[in-house]
Amino acid sequence: MKGIVYxxxxxxxxxxxxxxxxxxxxxxxxxxxxxxxxxRIVGERVQVDDPVEGIEMRAGVPFFRRAA
Amino acid sequence: xxxxxxxxxxxxxxxxxxxxxLRSLAIESGDKCLKNGHVSPREVEAFYLGNFAGPSFVxxxxxxxxxxxxxxxxxxxxxxxxxxxxxxxSAFFHAFSAVAAGLHDIVLVTGVEKMTSQQTARVSEILAMxxxxxxxxxxxxxxxxxxxxxxxRHMHDxxxxxxxxxxxxxxxxxxxxxxxxxxLKKPITLxxxxxxxxxxxxxxxxxxxxxxxxxxxxxxxxxxxxxxFTDKPVRVLGIAQTSDYVALDEKRDxxxxxxxxxxxxxxxxxxxxxxxxxxxxxxxxxxxIAEIIAIEDLGFVEKGQGGFYTMEGHTCLQGERPVNxxxxxxxxGHPVGATGVAQICDVVLQIRGQAGERQLKRNQLGxxxxxxxxxxxxxxxxxGAA
Numbered sequence: 001m002k003g004i005v006y007x008x009x010x011x012x013x014x015x016x017x018x019x020x021x022x023x024x025x026x027x028x029x030x031x032x033x034x035x036x037x038x039x040r041i042v043g044e045r046v047q048v049d050d051p052v053e054g055i056e057m058r059a060g061v062p063f064f065r066r067a068a
Numbered sequence: 069x070x071x072x073x074x075x076x077x078x079x080x081x082x083x084x085x086x087x088x089x090l091r092s093l094a095i096e097s098g099d100k101c102l103k104n105g106h107v108s109p110r111e112v113e114a115f116y117l118g119n120f121a122g123p124s125f126v127x128x129x130x131x132x133x134x135x136x137x138x139x140x141x142x143x144x145x146x147x148x149x150x151x152x153x154x155x156x157x158s159a160f161f162h163a164f165s166a167v168a169a170g171l172h173d174i175v176l177v178t179g180v181e182k183m184t185s186q187q188t189a190r191v192s193e194i195l196a197m198x199x200x201x202x203x204x205x206x207x208x209x210x211x212x213x214x215x216x217x218x219x220x221r222h223m224h225d226x227x228x229x230x231x232x233x234x235x236x237x238x239x240x241x242x243x244x245x246x247x248x249x250x251x252l253k254k255p256i257t258l259x260x261x262x263x264x265x266x267x268x269x270x271x272x273x274x275x276x277x278x279x280x281x282x283x284x285x286x287x288x289x290x291x292x293x294x295x296x297f298t299d300k301p302v303r304v305l306g307i308a309q310t311s312d313y314v315a316l317d318e319k320r321d322x323x324x325x326x327x328x329x330x331x332x333x334x335x336x337x338x339x340x341x342x343x344x345x346x347x348x349x350x351x352x353x354x355x356x357i358a359e360i361i362a363i364e365d366l367g368f369v370e371k372g373q374g375g376f377y378t379m380e381g382h383t384c385l386q387g388e389r390p391v392n393x394x395x396x397x398x399x400x401g402h403p404v405g406a407t408g409v410a411q412i413c414d415v416v417l418q419i420r421g422q423a424g425e426r427q428l429k430r431n432q433l434g435x436x437x438x439x440x441x442x443x444x445x446x447x448x449x450x451x452g453a454a
Contacts, residue, residue: 009213
């Protein structure tokens with residue numbers, strides 16, 4: 001699953017269920033077929049227009065990292 | 069369709085009221101409103117309640133008759149409307165429709181939210197239920213996070229800056245300082261706004277509206293009967309409610325709210341006015357970026373120019389098109405379910421010439437724009453002197 005970052009944010013004030021994970025990065029990624037999905041970014045922070053690749057699904061949420 | 073007028077308004081102050089419960093706030097605004105419109109509870113033919121999350125915030129459902137009965141409004145339709153932050157805008161739209169259609173003459177619309185009895189992290193969780201819980205929610209997106217992503221893309225596409233966002237906060241805080249009922253009455257500087265604690269990048273604490281308690285009410289009647297109740301009726305010239313996808317990743321373009329554009333187009337057409345004619349507006353600034361995008365989508369400025377226009381001072385009290393003279397959600401406060409009706413009250417105050425220190429001279433044609441979620445619901449109302 002490859003795509004381009006459409007938009008992103010780093011969340012500092014998290015909802016109750018995710019407080020322990022903050023700060024964390026969320027992005028909307030435009031996939032190769034044009035569909036957009038909301039997921040998490042792991043590793044290096046990304047910016048709008050950066051290429052990313054999916055690494056796994058956790059509890060129904062796609063996790064991405066910066067692609068080379 | 070009959071012409072419809074606002075014949076009474078009533079509000080509680082907005083703020084943190086540890087000793088007040090949801091119902092007492094709603095009743096206070098309703099009582100003030102009935103008194104303002106010289107209407108007795110027994111004359112009210114239907115009760116429309118806007119409330120987003122009373123069941124989650126205070127553990128009570130069936131809120132409309134729960135509140136109406138204690139106001140002395142008994143035996144008539146009493147219904148709660150939920151459309152996230154546009155809940156009371158939606159209640160107002162449906163109340164207007166019933167009066168315009170001739171079903172009822174005198175109707176009371178109340179919006180209320182009691183938010184501050186919950187901890188901040190729990191408040192975030194309840195508010196996040198207005199997004200798509202299965203996708204955005206599971207990824208850990210709060211509402212600030214959704215609007216932060218909107219801001220990032222708007223900055224990327226149009227050159228909007230952090231300073232533009234901060235300028236919205238500075239203006240609305242300055243206006244709130246002139247509003248005795250505002251939650252925050254403290255002006256802030258651009259430097260302070262820029263140095264706020266990060267919430268969801270690029271948004272800081274000063275980009276976010278407040279977590280508040282409060283209620284607001286309005287009375288509607290057919291225009292032809294308005295003078296029985298008030299010598300200052302305000303006419304609802306046109307109104308529209310629209311909807312869109314709930315999830316941000318399903319929207320066509322997140323830098324524009326299609327629901328706002330469509331609602332504005334319909335409301336202008338029904339009112340016989342254009343965007344240029346609107347003299348002032350109460351805008352849904354749940355986040356600073358939301359005000360910037362709204363003034364673009366309402367047609368006040370070209371797409372992408374909202375931040376620049378704000379930075380140049382055109383939307384401040386002395387500007388060519390004042391926006392949020394009340395202080396907006398940013399400083400007046402944002403008890404979610406009360407906001408839509410509170411906006412109507414603030415536009416009515418301006419048209420009546422009762423806005424005190426914030427009174428505008430060009431006050432004959434105003435607009436209220438109430439947004440639900442990240443743009444999945446929208447109500448736009450155009451009001452004018454009757």
